[in-house]
Each structure stands twice: as C-alpha cells, then as structure tokens.
Amino acid sequence: MSQKITVILGSPRRNGNSERLAAALLKGAAEADYKAQTIRMHGLKVGGCIDCRRCWSNGTHCFLNDDMKDVYAAIDDAAVIIFASPLYFFSWTSQIKPVWDRLLPYFHPNSKVDVRGRRVILLATAGDTDKRCFDGMKKSFHLSCQYCEWTIAGEVYAYDVHDTGAISKKGDWLTRAEEIGKSL
Numbered sequence: 407m408s409q410k411i412t413v414i415l416g417s418p419r420r421n422g423n424s425e426r427l428a429a430a431l432l433k434g435a436a437e438a439d440y441k442a443q444t445i446r447m448h449g450l451k452v453g454g455c456i457d458c459r460r461c462w463s464n465g466t467h468c469f470l471n472d473d474m475k476d477v478y479a480a481i482d483d484a485a486v487i488i489f490a491s492p493l494y495f496f497s498w499t500s501q502i503k504p505v506w507d508r509l510l511p512y513f514h515p516n517s518k519v520d521v522r523g524r525r526v527i528l529l530a531t532a533g534d535t536d537k538r539c540f541d542g543m544k545k546s547f548h549l550s551c552q553y554c555e556w557t558i559a560g561e562v563y564a565y566d567v568h569d570t571g572a573i574s575k576k577g578d579w580l581t582r583a584e585e586i587g588k589s590l
C-alpha cells in the first residue's frame with residue numbers, strides 16, 4: 407500500500423514560492439509509491455489553541471470545531487509531513503502557526519493517534535538576502551521536531567526570493583526540493 411505525504415501550505419499566495427517548492431518536492435517523490443494530499447491553510451478557519459486541555463483528558467483531537475479537523479485527518483495517517491511556508495516577520499505565517507499549536511493533542515499518553523517517528527520536511531522562503539533571516543524559524547522547527555519526536559527528512563531555506571515566482575528564476579532551490587522528494 408502506498409504511503410501518504412501531507413503538504414501543509416502556509417502561504418496565502420497561489421503558486422507562490424513556497425508552493426512551487428512543494429510542487430518540486432512532490433515531482434521528485436512521484437517516482438516512489440506515495441499518495442500526496444495538500445492542505446492550503448489560507449481560506450481555512452483554524453483558531454489558536456485555547457489551552458483547555460480537554461484533548462489531553464480524553465485522548466481525542468482538539469475539541470474546537472473548525473477546519474483543523476481536516477488537518478488532523480491529513481496528519482493522522484501521513485508517513486511524511488511537509489511544512490511549506492514563507493517567512494513572515496522572521497517566523498511562521500499566521501496561517502500555519504495555529505497548526506503547530508493544535509498538534510498538542512498528539513503529545514499526551516492518552517492520545518489515540520501516535521505520530522511519533524514521522525518524517526517531516528520544512529520548505530521555507532524569504533525575501534531577505536541574508537540567510538540568517540531563517541534563524542528563528544529554523545530553531546523553532548528543530549526544537550518542535552525534537553519535542554514531537556519527528557525525524558527531519560529535509561530542509562530548504564530559500565532566501566532572496568521576494569516576488570511570486572522568483573524562485574523559478576534564481577537559485578537551485580527547486581532542484582534541492584526535488585532531490586529531497588527523490589530521496590524519500
């Protein structure tokens with residue numbers, strides 16, 4: 407049976423730089439037997455965690471009734487999870503950050519779904535010409551993966567790409583993403 411790759415798109419832009427990175431990775435992964443599902447966060451209603459801890463008391467997904475249920479469904483059975491996100495103010499976009507916070511239900515002994523050991527990939531883009539712009543996001547990603555007991559299967563930090571589609575004109579970022587896809 408084919409394994410599943412779930413792509414979580416954090417950009418509000420259609421066919422923007424991070425989405426192009428994700429497409430390149432999926433192109434690379436196409437030869438392997440993977441089934442891909444893409445979740446575009448922009449347009450979904452996903453609120454922030456309200457720290458009620460109800461998920462921890464009954465082992466279920468978050469009790470809040472919003473579009474996060476679709477994200478949970480896409481994560482529950484994914485072998486590989488890809489976060490594709492532009493850098494906004496040196497951090498995650500507001501579309502993707504609530505996804506991280508709402509992962510909380512998985513990380514309690516009561517959780518009915520065990521997501522530990524999943525492979526995860528970060529595809530990040532930024533307009534800045536200095537790659538240090540990613541320092542905060544990278545640290546957040548690494549520490550979060552450590553907490554989640556996730557294996558990092560690849561990272562692309564594409565900088566100096568500001569306009570939509572700039573990533574297709576400069577650098578070898580798309581090739582790097584495709585190579586990661588091939589390696590899965």
Ligand SMILES: Cc1cc2nc3c(=O)[nH]c(=O)nc-3n(C[C@H](O)[C@H](O)[C@H](O)COP(=O)(O)O)c2cc1C
Pocket residue numbers: 417418419421422423424425491492493494495496497531532533534535539567568569570571
């Ligand atoms: C609200 C906002 C904040 C941004 N903050 C940063 C930033 O802190 N550093 C940076 O290098 N680029 C920043 N950018 C530029 C985007 O990261 C860049 O254009 C990226 O390529 C967009 O990716 P996308 O095409 O996938 O949306 C910002 C853009 C917006 C709209």
